[in-house]
Amino acid sequence: MIDGTEKTNPDGRGRRRQGELEMQVLSVLGSAPCPVAAGWVQKRLGGDLAYTTVMTILTRLYAKKAVSRTRAGRSFEWTPVADGAGLVAMRMRKLLDNQKDRDAVLSSFVSSLSSDDEQLLRSLLNEADDPER
Incomplete structure (x- = not known):
């Protein structure tokens, strides 16, 4: 928001602030009863967020050491390390x-x-x- 108007995506939704989606993912992970799969996170985030977007955010959070992951079959289960x-x-x-x-x-x-x-x-x-x- 530079001139008082909020920037929007082509679909009319407001743009997320930098880091906002990471915070939302950490919040969802923080409410998890145990390590969870990316699909579990995606479902609880609601909306039409793509699975690949959730995976990208989880991978970035892992690189920042804000989440940990353990192998579960061919995928991972994720756990928050930081809020x-x-x-x-x-x-x-x-x-x-x-x-x-x-x-x-x-x-x-x-x-x-x-x-x-x-x-x-x-x-x-x-x-x-x-x-x-």
């Missing part, structure tokens, strides 16, 4: 790891936080320093 927040955290870490000036990136990030987020971050860092808390 949506974990996936975003992995992305943030990967971006940070690819920067030469980590200090500048972290400084810029912290200075752009709202006061509530800064307080939350301070609290989380204090908890990490004192594991007996």
Whole structure:
């Protein structure tokens, strides 16, 4: 959405934001009672999402170490390793790891936080320093 209008696909549906489908797949996997096949995920996502699209997303999540898979006959069964927040955290870490000036990136990030987020971050860092808390 650049000019106030949402971009749409040729079929008139709104375009998904980057990572939205990955989050949906992780959410579905998180509700699974045990490791599940891609078809199980596809069915629960609803709509007309192609099986190959689900497989592509699962494979990308596997490459990001957000899901694990085990062989089940000729296919795989999938299990979440990270939830949506974990996936975003992995992305943030990967971006940070690819920067030469980590200090500048972290400084810029912290200075752009709202006061509530800064307080939350301070609290989380204090908890990490004192594991007996």
